Amino acid sequence: MPxxxxxxxxxxxxxxxxxxxxxxxxxxxxxxxxxxRKALMVATAPAQAALRKAARALPSTRNRKDVxxxxxxxxxxxxxxxxxxxxxxxxxxxxxxRGGKSNIARAxxxxxxxxxxxxxxxxxxxxxxxxxxFYKTMDELLPETTAKVESAMAEFEKKL
Numbered sequence: 704m705p706x707x708x709x710x711x712x713x714x715x716x717x718x719x720x721x722x723x724x725x726x727x728x729x730x731x732x733x734x735x736x737x738x739x740r741k742a743l744m745v746a747t748a749p750a751q752a753a754l755r756k757a758a759r760a761l762p763s764t765r766n767r768k769d770v771x772x773x774x775x776x777x778x779x780x781x782x783x784x785x786x787x788x789x790x791x792x793x794x795x796x797x798x799x800x801r802g803g804k805s806n807i808a809r810a811x812x813x814x815x816x817x818x819x820x821x822x823x824x825x826x827x828x829x830x831x832x833x834x835x836x837f838y839k840t841m842d843e844l845l846p847e848t849t850a851k852v853e854s855a856m857a858e859f860e861k862k863l
Contacts, residue, residue: 723792723853726860731789739859743785743794746851750796750844754781757840758798761811776804777811794852798837812837 730739758778780800786793798808810817813833821827 736787742855
C-alpha cells in the first residue's frame, strides 16, 4: 500500500506504487485520462463526505445550527483535487477555508496556536484547545480510500 504523508496545510498525499506509475503511462497513451479522473473523483467522494461530517460534528457550546458557523465553514472548505498528466496522477483532499478564515483549519487541527479575543471583553484574549479531526479522520479512511483508488487504476489497466 502507498505511504501517506501529512502536508503542513491540512492535506493528505499518497504516492503511487511503481506498478501504478506504469499503468498511468499506459492510460496516457490510450487517451483514457479523463475517464480515470472521473473514476478517481468517484473513489474519493466518500472520504470527502466523511471529512465534512467530522467537521460538522466538532463539539460546540451552541445548540443551534448556524449557516455561518465555524463547523460549516470547515466542512465547506474540504476539497478534492485530481490532476492527471502523462506521468503523474495526483489526488489531494485538503481543507482551505476562505473569507478571513484561512488559518482556522490549521488552528482547529492544532498545527498553529489558536488564540482569539472574546466578544464584549475588550483586550481579553483566550487560548482555544485544538479539536483535531482532519488527519484523524483521514487516517481512518486511508486504507479504504487507497483501495478504491487502486481498484480504479486496476480496472483501467484491464480495459487496456
